[in-house]
Every structure is written in C-alpha cells, then in structure tokens.
Amino acid sequence: MKMRVNYFYVIILFSSVVFAQTKDEPWQKLFNGKDFSGWSIIGSNGKAWIEDSEIVAHQVVNTAEHTFIKTNEKYSNFILESDVKIDGEIHTGFLLRCIDATGDTASVRLYGYQVKIDPTPRRWTGGVFDDFGKTFSWWYTLKDDERARSAFKLGKWNHFRMEAIDSTIKVWVNGIPTTNMINGKYTSGYIAIKIHWIGNTPEKENINMHYKNIKIITDDVKKYSRSMDIPAKYFK
Numbered sequence: 001m002k003m004r005v006n007y008f009y010v011i012i013l014f015s016s017v018v019f020a021q022t023k024d025e026p027w028q029k030l031f032n033g034k035d036f037s038g039w040s041i042i043g044s045n046g047k048a049w050i051e052d053s054e055i056v057a058h059q060v061v062n063t064a065e066h067t068f069i070k071t072n073e074k075y076s077n078f079i080l081e082s083d084v085k086i087d088g089e090i091h092t093g094f095l096l097r098c099i100d101a102t103g104d105t106a107s108v109r110l111y112g113y114q115v116k117i118d119p120t121p122r123r124w125t126g127g128v129f130d131d132f133g134k135t136f137s138w139w140y141t142l143k144d145d146e147r148a149r150s151a152f153k154l155g156k157w158n159h160f161r162m163e164a165i166d167s168t169i170k171v172w173v174n175g176i177p178t179t180n181m182i183n184g185k186y187t188s189g190y191i192a193i194k195i196h197w198i199g200n201t202p203e204k205e206n207i208n209m210h211y212k213n214i215k216i217i218t219d220d221v222k223k224y225s226r227s228m229d230i231p232a233k234y235f236k
Contacts, residue, residue: 025224026219027216028217030071030214031212033050035050038071039070040069041067041069042070043065043195044063044065044067045067046195054210055212057092058208059195059197059204062198062199063197066109066196067195070095074188074190075218076187078164078165078191079217079221079225080160080216081215082215083211084157086117086119087209088119089154092196092209093114096164097186098110098190112131112189112190114130114131115171119152123149124143125142126152126160126171139181148173148176148178158174159175167183168182181232182232183236
C-alpha cells in the first residue's frame with residue numbers, strides 16, 4: 001500500500017509540473033482567428049480565407065509561382081506552434097525566418113527554412129529544406145527515421161511545434177521530434193504558410209489546407225526550449 005501511495009504522489013507531482021510549465025509559457029496569438037490582421041498574401045493566385053477560426057487555403061491550376069500567407073512582422077528567435085490539417089496529398093509547409101527573394105530569376109517571392117508538409121509515400125513531413133526558389137534543396141530529411149515519418153496523419157489535425165533559436169531549428173509533429181538541425185543561413189525574417197503552385201491538375205483545386213491555433217513565443221525563448229532524443233546535425 002505504501003508503494004502505491006508514493007507512486008500516485010509522484011504521478012500527481014509530475015503532472016502538476018508539466019501543467020505548470022505549459023501554463024506559464026508566454027504565448028501570443030499570431031493569428032486571431034477572425035481575419036488576416038498582421039498577415040499579407042503575396043505571390044500567385046492561390047486562395048485563402050477565414051472559416052471557423054481557421055485559415056483555409058487551396059491551390060489554383062496553371063499558376064506560375066507559389067502563393068504565401070506571411071506575417072508582416074519579422075522574427076529572429078521564436079517558438080511557433082500551429083495545428084494543421086490537409087485534406088489530400090498536396091505539398092505545403094511553414095517558412096521560418098523567410099526573406100524577400102530578389103536579385104535572381106527564381107519565380108518565388110520568399111526564401112527561407114521550410115518545415116515541409118509532405119503527405120506523399122516519402123512521408124518527410126517535419127523535415128526541413130532550403131526553400132530557395134528554383135535551387136531549393138533538402139537539408140534535414142526523414143529517410144532514416146521511421147518514427148518521424150509516421151508522425152503526420154493525413155486528413156486529421158496535426159500539432160506542429162517549431163523552435164528557431166540562434167542557429168538551431170527543431171521541429172516536432174504530434175509531439176514526435178522530426179528535425180534537430182544547426183544552420184546559420186537565415187537569421188531573421190517573416191513566418192509564412194506556403195500554397196504551392198500547380199500545373200493543369202484541376203483535381204487538386206478541391207483539396208484544402210487548414211491552419212488554426214497559430215501562436216508564438218518571442219520572449220526568453222531559451223527558457224522554454226525543449227530537449228530532443230535525436231542528435232543535432234550541422235549543415236553548412
């Protein structure tokens with residue numbers, strides 16, 4: 001009986017600590033659930049609107065470039081969380097610290113770290129690539145991490161947590177760590193949601209993307225950073 005009481009006490013104490021840590025995190029709403037205040041839509045003709053406190057978006061056929069829903073403010077060190085649901089096999093993602101694309105021939109408006117949403121058989125959702133226009137390239141793939149590749153659920157709500165602190169980028173999908181990378185290419189910029197361009201594939205116009213509960217921590221972010229059980233990888 002004594003052991004059972006002690007065990008119960010430890011569980012209650014642990015739960016209280018976790019609840020206190022979550023409760024004390026200084027979150028700010030990045031999306032108010034009502035309109036696009038604080039955001040801009042740039043790029044091509046991808047569609048986005050507000051419905052049931054969500055950002056709903058979809059692709060448009062025969063578009064020449066991506067459309068982005070981006071913050072008007074720039075951020076350096078932050079922790080970002082959002083819930084995401086994708087109704088079908090389409091590509092999208094979050095851009096972190098993205099910058100205006102200028103000075104080359106790429107048919108995009110923004111460059112940055114893209115946290116990929118990839119509901120294809122490859123299943124690299126939660127990986128990160130350098131979204132650098134026509135010369136984009138993967139940095140952190142999920143090819144050797146089956147746990148991470150299985151984290152995202154198509155057609156259901158998924159919770160993303162993204163930390164951009166100094167040169168470290170961390171990503172969790174539904175509480176499962178997917179990326180732990182070190183790179184210093186982008187240090188400050190917008191946060192954006194990507195609506196991918198598509199060619200003559202009208203069936204994809206009926207597939208919507210949903211985003212809600214978008215929130216951010218910008219104060220004392222190192223205090224609220226979480227540890228991971230996957231090692232950090234350095235990329236030049």
